[in-house]
Amino acid sequence: MRRARGWVKCAFAWVLPVLVSACATAPRDAALPVHDPNENVNRHVLAANQEVLRPASEFVKTVIPGPLHDRIHDFNSNLKEPRIFVNNVLQGRLDAAGRTGARFVLNSVFGVAGLHDIAAREGLPQESGDFGQTLFVWGVGAGPYVVRPYFGPGTMRDAVGSTVDIALNPLSWLTGVPVVVTVGTTGLDAADRLGQLKMAEDASIDFYSFLRSSYYQVRRAELRGSIGLPAEIESPATSDLDDQ
Numbered sequence: 197m198r199r200a201r202g203w204v205k206c207a208f209a210w211v212l213p214v215l216v217s218a219c220a221t222a223p224r225d226a227a228l229p230v231h232d233p234n235e236n237v238n239r240h241v242l243a244a245n246q247e248v249l250r251p252a253s254e255f256v257k258t259v260i261p262g263p264l265h266d267r268i269h270d271f272n273s274n275l276k277e278p279r280i281f282v283n284n285v286l287q288g289r290l291d292a293a294g295r296t297g298a299r300f301v302l303n304s305v306f307g308v309a310g311l312h313d314i315a316a317r318e319g320l321p322q323e324s325g326d327f328g329q330t331l332f333v334w335g336v337g338a339g340p341y342v343v344r345p346y347f348g349p350g351t352m353r354d355a356v357g358s359t360v361d362i363a364l365n366p367l368s369w370l371t372g373v374p375v376v377v378t379v380g381t382t383g384l385d386a387a388d389r390l391g392q393l394k395m396a397e398d399a400s401i402d403f404y405s406f407l408r409s410s411y412y413q414v415r416r417a418e419l420r421g422s423i424g425l426p427a428e429i430e431s432p433a434t435s436d437l438d439d440q
Contacts (some may be wrong), residue, residue: 224335226419228351230412231340238343239404245348267311274310274321276301279361280325285421287333292323299323322416324427328357332419341408349411 232238262266277300284293299315299322307314316322331353332338339352364380400406402425 224332224423226332226416226423226425228338228412228416228419230353230408231338232408233340234342235404238341241343241345242349242404242407245343247347248346270303270307270313271310273313274300274307277303277322280323281324283327283330283361284323286327286330287325289323289325289422292325293322296323296325324421326354326357327360328354329418329422332358333422342411349407351415354415 277296279298281293281300284290286298299320302315302318302320303310303313328350336353341349341351342355342356343349344397347355350358396406397403417427423431
């Protein structure tokens with residue numbers, strides 16, 4: 197528990213200057229224009245991520261059978277619910293927090309510790325909710341687009357937010373290893389995503405631009421949802437992507 201409190205202090209020490217600077221920002225704008233001043237560096241990081249994560253993606257695809265893969269995916273999604281709940285509350289989205297809490301209880305109790313997404317079958321899909329969204333709701337600017345080693349695409353605001361999410365994850369507090377919990381669940385997401393995007397990678401002329409466009413379109417929808425606007429994904433090419 198002391199280690200967890202230490203993570204919380206470090207995370208808030210990092211994010212505090214961002215929050216202070218946000219006091220003078222413009223009103224929240226979910227348009228999220230593309231801002232990629234470090235494209236050359238980002239392209240190199242993406243290439244490195246592909247080299248590292250592609251073997252994991254192929255392993256997931258070829259070795260883990262479909263039914264087992266579905267159970268791992270549902271369990272991984274259930275691990276995110278406490279983080280989503282906390283951020284729903286911080287964003288003032290109490291209805292979403294209520295649905296998230298109901299999902300977590302339903303799937304944990306009747307879904308065999310989250311191995312089965314019973315809630316989704318009953319018409320209760322997973323909400324979006326992360327600290328990057330929360331910073332947006334509080335008025336913090338997005339900053340430039342970045343491709344992070346291992347964790348993938350995001351804005352600078354989301355990069356800061358993901359660090360806080362690691363510290364605020366109650367499951368990380370219980371295990372005392374917040375980085376391991378987050379890296380493990382993110383790794384599964386990344387491997388799945390690379391598998392889903394393999395066809396797009398093979399077909400696209402510029403996979404980097406496709407991935408960046410996909411990220412921004414999905415993220416705009418999530419940001420709109422966080423302030424009560426209709427969550428709309430602009431392109432059919434990203435309509436089937438899972439929550440990032």
